Amino acid sequence: MAYKIVMTLAMLAVAQAAVLRTVAPVAVAPAPVLAKTVELEEVDPHPQYSYSYDVQDTLSGDSKGHVEERDGDVVRGEYSLIDADGFRRTVTYTADSINGFNAVVRREPLVAVAEPLVKAAPVAVAAPLVRSAPVAVAAPVAPVVRAAPLAVAAPLVRSAPLAVTAPLVRSAPLAVAPAPVAFAAPLRYTAPAYAVRNL
Template identity: 55%
Template sequence: MAYRFIVLAALVAVAKAGILGAPAVYAPGAPLTARAYAAPAYAHAPVAYAAAPAYAKVAAPVAVDTDYDPNPSYSYAYDIQDALTGDSKGQQESRQGDVVQGSYSLTEPDGTRRTVEYTADPVNGFNAVVHREPAVVAKAVVAAPAYAKVAAPVAYAHPAAYGAPIAAKAYLG
């Protein structure tokens, strides 16, 4: 809705400034090549740009917050070890005045462990040192096979007599 209003306002401003040409004036019945068109009439003078605008200075000072702590301090930490999803991360940070120290660590998708130790202060800015530990692969422990004592094998006796072999007749057909 605002877009329509802006477009309408721009069209009104352009028409009011005389930038849009006047309607074409032509003699009725004259051939198309003989018709004369009026040039647009500009009713305004060129725009003169002024220097940068002057701003008024604020005389009243800004109110000072009375709850300002000149020596802020805090400390926090968390650690997540989720065996179900494999999520492993943690962070600890502390602040004393304008100096912040902390670290965070996480296990990346390839299994490596990334640990970032950082400090921040007004003199040196933010500084971080990144450590990467190789992936810890849990070796599968193969238990020694458990052999059960089995009784001595039972002797298998073949049948004493087999039936007589079937005679095969040749088909000569």
């Protein structure tokens, strides 16, 4: 079905192109040329900057920081964060036009947290419990009928201990001679006899 639709649309496009070629060309006014002057920005031949940030949120446990400085084509920096497995990842990096980007990654376990990550709210003390009226006891329930005990097989009887015979004495190895092999008389095969008659 899709093939038929595509073919129909292609045929319509070809027919429309043929019709447009036969119609006299219409004069179209050229679009006005917009001229815009572009002001070139001056490029600092020796860019320099430095920034840093540090986040230590004890409520959410978020702890991260970043320090970076640039002097010309050389960029140096370091950032750290706490991974999901509880290790602090620290990445120290440098980048320049000769050596490219180089980073050293260190992972260190967190030793001890000075403060708990989440502080618990103070515990509210409830008012003392008030005894209520005694609970009415319902009528006794019909006794539970127990099934007959399972049949238990007779207990296992221990047998008398096994008698221990005299200790085994190691004897000289047995000499085993190979038994003589007897061959039967060879079989004789005789081919069946056929009588040939000439007719």
